[in-house]
Amino acid sequence: MPKPTFLNLSEEKRRRFVDVALKEFAEYEYRAASLNRIVAGADIAKGSIYQYFENKKDLYQYLVTYAAREKFRFMALNLRENPPTLKAFLFDLFTLSRLFDFQNPALGKLLLNTALEVENEELNGFLQEFRKLTASFYAEFAQGAAKRRFIRQDIDISFASFLLESFDKMICQYFEVKADRLYLDFVLDRRLSAEEKLEKIKSAIDSLVMALLGALV
Amino acid sequence: MPKPTFLNLSEEKRRRFVDVALKEFAEYEYRAASLNRIVAGADIAKGSIYQYFENKKDLYQYLVTYAAREKFRFMALNLRENPPTLKAFLFDLFTLSRLFDFQNPALGKLLLNTALEVENEELNGFLQEFRKLTASFYAEFAQGAAKRRFIRQDIDISFASFLLESFDKMICQYFEVKADRLYLDFVLDRRLSAEEKLEKIKSAIDSLVMALLGALV
Amino acid sequence: MPKPTFLNLSEEKRRRFVDVALKEFAEYEYRAASLNRIVAGADIAKGSIYQYFENKKDLYQYLVTYAAREKFRFMALNLRENPPTLKAFLFDLFTLSRLFDFQNPALGKLLLNTALEVENEELNGFLQEFRKLTASFYAEFAQGAAKRRFIRQDIDISFASFLLESFDKMICQYFEVKADRLYLDFVLDRRLSAEEKLEKIKSAIDSLVMALLGALV
Amino acid sequence: MPKPTFLNLSEEKRRRFVDVALKEFAEYEYRAASLNRIVAGADIAKGSIYQYFENKKDLYQYLVTYAAREKFRFMALNLRENPPTLKAFLFDLFTLSRLFDFQNPALGKLLLNTALEVENEELNGFLQEFRKLTASFYAEFAQGAAKRRFIRQDIDISFASFLLESFDKMICQYFEVKADRLYLDFVLDRRLSAEEKLEKIKSAIDSLVMALLGALV
DNA sequence: CATGAATGAGGCTTCATTCAT
DNA sequence: TATGAATGAAGCCTCATTCAT
Numbered sequence: 001m002p003k004p005t006f007l008n009l010s011e012e013k014r015r016r017f018v019d020v021a022l023k024e025f026a027e028y029e030y031r032a033a034s035l036n037r038i039v040a041g042a043d044i045a046k047g048s049i050y051q052y053f054e055n056k057k058d059l060y061q062y063l064v065t066y067a068a069r070e071k072f073r074f075m076a077l078n079l080r081e082n083p084p085t086l087k088a089f090l091f092d093l094f095t096l097s098r099l100f101d102f103q104n105p106a107l108g109k110l111l112l113n114t115a116l117e118v119e120n121e122e123l124n125g126f127l128q129e130f131r132k133l134t135a136s137f138y139a140e141f142a143q144g145a146a147k148r149r150f151i152r153q154d155i156d157i158s159f160a161s162f163l164l165e166s167f168d169k170m171i172c173q174y175f176e177v178k179a180d181r182l183y184l185d186f187v188l189d190r191r192l193s194a195e196e197k198l199e200k201i202k203s204a205i206d207s208l209v210m211a212l213l214g215a216l217v
Numbered sequence: 218m219p220k221p222t223f224l225n226l227s228e229e230k231r232r233r234f235v236d237v238a239l240k241e242f243a244e245y246e247y248r249a250a251s252l253n254r255i256v257a258g259a260d261i262a263k264g265s266i267y268q269y270f271e272n273k274k275d276l277y278q279y280l281v282t283y284a285a286r287e288k289f290r291f292m293a294l295n296l297r298e299n300p301p302t303l304k305a306f307l308f309d310l311f312t313l314s315r316l317f318d319f320q321n322p323a324l325g326k327l328l329l330n331t332a333l334e335v336e337n338e339e340l341n342g343f344l345q346e347f348r349k350l351t352a353s354f355y356a357e358f359a360q361g362a363a364k365r366r367f368i369r370q371d372i373d374i375s376f377a378s379f380l381l382e383s384f385d386k387m388i389c390q391y392f393e394v395k396a397d398r399l400y401l402d403f404v405l406d407r408r409l410s411a412e413e414k415l416e417k418i419k420s421a422i423d424s425l426v427m428a429l430l431g432a433l434v
Numbered sequence: 435m436p437k438p439t440f441l442n443l444s445e446e447k448r449r450r451f452v453d454v455a456l457k458e459f460a461e462y463e464y465r466a467a468s469l470n471r472i473v474a475g476a477d478i479a480k481g482s483i484y485q486y487f488e489n490k491k492d493l494y495q496y497l498v499t500y501a502a503r504e505k506f507r508f509m510a511l512n513l514r515e516n517p518p519t520l521k522a523f524l525f526d527l528f529t530l531s532r533l534f535d536f537q538n539p540a541l542g543k544l545l546l547n548t549a550l551e552v553e554n555e556e557l558n559g560f561l562q563e564f565r566k567l568t569a570s571f572y573a574e575f576a577q578g579a580a581k582r583r584f585i586r587q588d589i590d591i592s593f594a595s596f597l598l599e600s601f602d603k604m605i606c607q608y609f610e611v612k613a614d615r616l617y618l619d620f621v622l623d624r625r626l627s628a629e630e631k632l633e634k635i636k637s638a639i640d641s642l643v644m645a646l647l648g649a650l651v
Numbered sequence: 652m653p654k655p656t657f658l659n660l661s662e663e664k665r666r667r668f669v670d671v672a673l674k675e676f677a678e679y680e681y682r683a684a685s686l687n688r689i690v691a692g693a694d695i696a697k698g699s700i701y702q703y704f705e706n707k708k709d710l711y712q713y714l715v716t717y718a719a720r721e722k723f724r725f726m727a728l729n730l731r732e733n734p735p736t737l738k739a740f741l742f743d744l745f746t747l748s749r750l751f752d753f754q755n756p757a758l759g760k761l762l763l764n765t766a767l768e769v770e771n772e773e774l775n776g777f778l779q780e781f782r783k784l785t786a787s788f789y790a791e792f793a794q795g796a797a798k799r800r801f802i803r804q805d806i807d808i809s810f811a812s813f814l815l816e817s818f819d820k821m822i823c824q825y826f827e828v829k830a831d832r833l834y835l836d837f838v839l840d841r842r843l844s845a846e847e848k849l850e851k852i853k854s855a856i857d858s859l860v861m862a863l864l865g866a867l868v
Numbered sequence: 869c870a871t872g873a874a875t876g877a878g879g880c881t882t883c884a885t886t887c888a889t
Numbered sequence: 890t891a892t893g894a895a896t897g898a899a900g901c902c903t904c905a906t907t908c909a910t
Contacts, residue, residue, distance in 0.1 A: 004872090005872070005873065008872080008873080009873085028335075028337065029246070029248070029335045029337075031246070031248050031249050032248050032337065034899080034900075034901095035900085035901065035902090036899075036900075036901085044874080044875095045873095045874055045875045045876060046875085046876065046877090046901095046902090047874075047875060047876065047877095047902085047903080047904080048873075048874060048875075049901095049902095050901095050902065050903075051872085051873060051874075052873095055901075055902075056901065056902090113335050116333040116334075116335055117333075118246050118330055118333055119399055119401065120245070120246075120249070131393075135394065158394070158395075159391075159424060162387075162390075162391055162394055163428060166383070166387050166390070170379075170383050173379070173383070174376070174379055176348075177348075177352065177375065177379055178375075182336055182345075184336065207376055210432075211380060211432035211433075212432070214431035214432040214433070214434075215427075215428035215429070215431040215432050216428075216431070217431075222890070222891095225890090251882080251883070251884090252883080252884060252885090253882075253883070253884080256893095261891090261892095262891055262892040262893055263884095263885090263892080263893055263894085264885090264886080264887080264891070264892055264893065264894095265890085265891060265892075265893095266884095266885095267884095267885070267886080268890065268891070272884080272885075273884065273885090439869070439870095442869090462771070463680070463682070463769050463771075465680070465682050465683050466682050466771070468903080468904070468905090469904080469905060469906090470903075470904070470905085473872095478870090478871095479870055479871040479872055480871080480872055480873085480905095480906090481869095481870070481871055481872065481873095481906090481907080481908080482869085482870060482871075482872095483905095483906095484905095484906070484907080485869065485870070489905075489906075490905065490906090547769055550767040550768075550769055551767075552679075552680045552764050552767055553833055553835065554679065554680075554683065562833075565827075565828075569828065592828065592829075593825075593858055593862075596821075596824070596825055596828055597862060600817070600821050600824070604813075604817050607813075607817070608810075608813055611786065611809070611813055612809075616770055618770065641810055644866075645810075645814060645866035645867075646866070648865035648866040648867070648868075649861075649862035649863070649865040649866050650862075650865070651865075655893090656893070656894065659893080659894080660894085685878085685879075685880095686879085686880065686881090687878075687879075687880085695895080695896095696894095696895055696896045696897060697880095697881090697896085697897065697898090698881090698882080698883080698895075698896060698897065698898095699894075699895060699896075700880095700881095701880095701881065701882075702893085702894060702895075706880075706881075707880065707881090
């Protein structure tokens with residue numbers, strides 16, 4: 001967790017630091033991310049980073065947790081309260097997930113990186129915690145769908161929630177296969193607006209929504 | 218690709234080197250894997266590695282490709298020629314995939330690591346290539362199922378193959394969620410035989426086979 | 435020497451600061467002791483330390499001098515005025531020295547650390563001063579013994595005082611050898627009361643008192 | 652322990668490295684000694700040090716053990732086989748110890764530093780080992796004196812050996828008190844030959860030999 | 869007088885790769 | 890073809906001290 005020093009920072013300075021750090025961890029996996037590059041990019045002294053956070057891992061945890069919260073706040077906020085059908089619900093869910101990525105590429109990519117992070121001694125513990133956190137978010141969505149009797153009764157919530165999370169990621173991967181292009185390059189593509197990107201990824205969402213429907217009902 | 222020097226190596230020396238290198242890249246992701254540790258473990262000269270391979274990436278590519286080929290050779294070899302149903306076919310497929318992991322932990326883990334590897338400048342190109350390679354293997358399996366009319370006609374092969382691959386990975390993840398235990402620790406658990414491990418992971422396979430059936434038929 | 439700011443501090447704040455600082459310099463040698471840890475532990479501002487003292491060395495000098503004065507005040511206060519024999523006198527002296535350590539572990543350990551500190555550019559000057567200070571204390575004890583004609587006439591006071599000081603330290607070392615245990619761990623051992631500790635170290639005191647008697651009479 | 656790489660080094664290069672490293676650890680205590688200064692002084696690459704030794708501690712252990720062995724080899728070699736009296740024996744012993752310091756200032760100082768090193772987590776274990784090693788050397792000397800019946804029967808060997816070691820160090824300290832000068836500056840004083848130094852320290856040796864005689868017979 | 873953020877030098881260590889033998 | 894010493898950049902982190910508020 002951030003030290004008080006970090007929280008006392010001026011809004012502007014804190015924002016600049018967080019932006020730079022997010023981009024670093026979005027571009028590189030944990031081990032490859034460099035604190036040196038961050039301090040250089042944020043134009044602060046090398047020692048300062050340790051005034052803000054305990055160490056590299058601490059900074060990483062903060063950023064990842066922040067990103068996860070932001071993403072799920074965004075999704076929860078924008079989901080329709082009463083989707084007419086499961087299909088509509090899933091479509092909305094996955095679309096919002098992509099929209100968040102398009103609007104916040106660094107946050108989105110960081111979350112994807114973290115999901116891919118291989119267990120290792122240094123991060124261990126945190127990754128498990130992170131996975132439980134994201135699972136709990138998807139569980140909420142699954143809960144909502146279950147309440148509306150959208151989901152077959154014999155499927156338990158934890159499995160449904162697991163499927164939601166998995167299919168969310170699969171959309172990006174399927175897009176990569178079909179477009180023969182890295183999802184993350186696509187996310188960062190400045191020539192396309194968020195809406196245009198949604199348009200292009202729509203068919204991948206459709207395919208996986210259909211598949212998931214088959215699995216859930 | 219290995220240099221001729223590598224191919225001229227005595228069977229025994231080459232095997233030892235490959236074993237040690239596989240274990241290193243299985244234990245650590247690409248960046249964290251250390252050539253220093255490999256040469257120490259394989260008891261060869263530091264320079265030798267560069268007699269055998271161009272550089273770290275070259276060695277990595279060789280090992281990963283080797284592992285992928287081994288795994289799919291094993292699966293193709295052991296799959297029933299004429300499975301009675303799609304369900305049986307899927308169950309066999311996923312079971313063999315797990316069995317390979319249990320019998321060849323280093324190869325299995327290396328492949329999982331590679332699948333999780335984040336795109337980066339150094340590896341770029343290869344990871345895409347790798348993904349196409351594995352996709353092509355799964356495409357073969359999908360092809361087989363399609364020929365037997367196991368799959369709905371409106372689903373195209375590339376999508377089916379994508380689902381096969383995704384669900385194969387999801388089994389490991391779902392196991393982690395349910396057993397609250399890392400799949401890879403489970404794979405390496407010496408107290409259990411391969412058969413006992415299959416027994417324990419069977420229900421995760423079942424769940425995902427059922428879900429995939431819903432998506433495919 | 436402390437700045438006026440330090441002396442104007444509230445009793446409670448000064449005490450807390452001194453306690454924490456003593457523990458730090460007792461646990462780590464001068465170089466390894468960290469002002470960062472002290473301010474964190476004493477819960478004061480980083481800058482405050484420089485309002486109280488000139489710098490790290492200044493703080494160290496204050497603490498060490500304080501500790502030395504405390505120890506010798508304690509010993510002088512508790513020594514019998516008219517010991518019957520040299521043997522009794524030495525035994526009392528060394529016993530009190532240990533008792534002080536047991537009752538004030540931080541002060542005792544700090545003094546031991548300081549005695550072991552290697553001359554170096556930064557501390558130079560002070561260490562010599564410190565050694566003269568402690569020597570002067572032991573000289574007083576030696577003086578007392580000489581007055582009572584406890585010591586052979588041909589032995590000069592400065593040599594006797596040097597022997598007193600050396601043997602005082604030797605007791606700790608000899609205890610370490612015999613008990614195969616660090617004196618300082620022993621001092622901090624919470625399972626033993628001060629009296630029990632005295633009991634355990636008594637034989638080391640005895641041995642060295644006997645040896646010193648041989649040297650002095 | 653040194654890595655093979657170190658042992659394979661050319662005599663000249665190894666000597667230069669050891670010389671520089673010895674001087675560094677002789678001038679500074681363990682923590683204050685700087686590998687950076689060593690590599691700069693020995694004019695080698697920063698990484699090279701880790702080709703030779705595991706880490707800083709490993710290097711330190713090697714140097715200290717080397718120094719201890721050298722010193723005691725020197726003393727054992729030059730001690731008279733049949734000293735006429737205990738007094739002569741002690742005088743020889745302590746004189747040789749000083750002579751070694753004068754002829755090998757870096758080694759001598761390193762040993763003194765190590766004897767003063769405060770227990771700390773990083774070195775712990777080694778310091779105890781070191782103390783047992785030096786104790787075993789002095790025990791041999793004590794043994795020799797006991798065999799000749801130089802020592803009172805009721806004094807056990809381990810105590811006698813402890814006294815030998817302690818008095819050996821005390822000579823340096825007593826010299827400091829009397830000459831009001833650091834022993835180590837004295838050792839390094841280029842204006843005096845080893846013989847002249849022996850002459851100047853003789854009276855300190857005499858005083859302590861006399862005191863020790865009183866304690867031992 | 870107190871605060872606490874900023875500083876940047878310096879600490880030890882690991883790394884992939886090169887190249888002379 | 891094998892060897893293994895050399896390289897030096899880069900890694901993370903800690904430190905005592907300063908200074909604007």
